[in-house]
Amino acid sequence: MRPLAPATVLLGIILISGCAASAPTPTPTPTHSATPTPTPSTETQAQLPDEQAQTEPQLVEKQTNTMVNLYSQVVCSNLTERPDLDLNAAVDKMLSTYATEGLSAQSREELAHRVLEESAAKSCPDQVERVTEGLSE
Numbered sequence: 001m002r003p004l005a006p007a008t009v010l011l012g013i014i015l016i017s018g019c020a021a022s023a024p025t026p027t028p029t030p031t032h033s034a035t036p037t038p039t040p041s042t043e044t045q046a047q048l049p050d051e052q053a054q055t056e057p058q059l060v061e062k063q064t065n066t067m068v069n070l071y072s073q074v075v076c077s078n079l080t081e082r083p084d085l086d087l088n089a090a091v092d093k094m095l096s097t098y099a100t101e102g103l104s105a106q107s108r109e110e111l112a113h114r115v116l117e118e119s120a121a122k123s124c125p126d127q128v129e130r131v132t133e134g135l136s137e
Contacts, residue, residue, distance in 0.1 A: 060107050060114070063100070067111075068118045075116065076124035079131070087116060087134035 054062070079085070091112045100108045113135050120127040 056103060056107050059102055060111050063103075063111055064114045064118060067115045068122060071115075072119035072123040075119035076127060079120065079124060079127045087131060088137060091116075091135070 095108055116131050120131045
């Protein structure tokens with residue numbers, strides 16, 4: 001199941017940082033539409049990219065974007081609360097513990113680094129330098 005892979009990677013990062021319980025989890029609010037949502041036609045469905053047909057860089061990009069959009073605030077909260085956190089050690093532990101289906105070890109590491117870097121850039125610019133330096137050590 002591909003949708004669980006990005007969540008698994010990020011949850012690994014959060015759990016490794018030891019601060020998973022400190023960040024509240026937002027509860028989605030259902031929305032109701034007065035008009036029915038159209039379903040894709042056969043022609044439109046043929047144009048939708050199949051996850052199986054996506055290249056590894058495309059999968060990394062998709063998973064990175066999803067995780068950053070969903071969890072950048074949580075990542076930044078953990079970075080702020082744990083100024084002594086060794087980012088490379090956290091990434092290494094996460095990569096050895098949580099597998100990401102469909103990605104090579106190199107792509108999994110790239111995904112973890114990009115999530116940290118892009119989360120910092122999006123939600124906590126004051127942590128960007130720390131993340132960049134921490135991941136380059």
